[in-house]
Amino acid sequence: MHIPDGLLPPQVCVGGYAITGLATWYSLRQINRREDPSAEVPKAALMTAAFFLASSIHIPIPPASVHLVLNGLLGVVLGYFAFPAILIGLFFQAIMFQHGGLTTLGVNAAMMGGAALLASFIYSLHPIAKKWLGDRWTILSFAFVGGATGLCFSVLIFLGLVITQIPAGFNAEAERAAIYGLAIAHLPIILLEGFFTAAIMLFFYRVKPELLPD
């Protein structure tokens, strides 16, 4: 999922940084408008740690081994905090494990953080369904959809990016087939992250409901 250094042309990397800069500024501004902007920092810091570690949990599905991303979970649990959290998590992944890269940090953050903001938006719609489903099932279903959509959306952006940016000299057909294979390998992970997000939210609902985002 993490695009490494050297695979994308410089224009795309710069574009990624531009989008990431804008999204970070917007997220921080939204956070700053709150009554107590630092109230959610402990939760965000712990979720960043979870995000940082998630990429080390590999699940071998050919052709590549895929790993948990948890960007949907961060979006659902943290809301606007998700974007800076993912940016920081990706930065540490890049410098510690060469997972991703510093030139592609912007692209990766836009890919995963943007999808996390979408997941956060999906979850924020959950009060609509409360009347019919009840608290518990509403949270469960919206958390599942949010968590799954977060990863699904970033896989789609990843697909679009790497398929359009296959450099000359490589066999585009074979590379495309491998990319589609990788996308299909992500389907079980998308479901798994959906369930995982739902489980975490259910845990919060039962144990500490005040941790749930509004």
Added chain:
Amino acid sequence: MKGQPIIWQRIRWQRIRWQHLGALLPLVLLGMAERAIAHGVVLEYNATQAYEVTAAYDTGTPMAEAQVAVFSPDNPSEPWMTGTTDAEGRFLFTPPSPGNWEVQVRQAGHGDLVVIAVEGEAIAAAPTAESGSPSTEATDTTDTPGVDTETAMESPATTLTPGESSNSGSSSPSITGLQRGLMAGSVVWGFVGTALFFSQRNPTTKR
């Protein structure tokens, strides 16, 4: 009486054939000198200095059938050669000139780039051997087991170039599991510390 013309005809034909053969003889001899003009196959083998690039995911799984592009020092935009790795993620190539050769390995949007600094001495013409018994082996390499870094390359020890210092490198520093765990642990501790700091500093926080 009737048979004579027929005999003469035969003799004439034979003459013509011999004349033709006589004309072909220098060509045949020339062909033998050139070794193979038509269907004869001659295989030769040389021992050369080749570089083996081993590509693996950071989990240790080899990148089988991954696409490889080799860029020469003179032209970093057009690949000098392309190919695919074998089932063990290995790819072999022989740079013809010294310089910084770039090898890019890519599979399904994952990949890495390694720069191989080829020294002039390494390329010095290796003694060529020609043998009556043909061999299809072009290069003589040794296996490189136990490479667990993302992309590592290992120069083979060719038997005909003794005393050659084998140089190897990697696109990413190889770290052990313990180091990895320590690094991850320290970063996580940083996050937990941040969480603790903010939760203590701000008593109105929900945590």
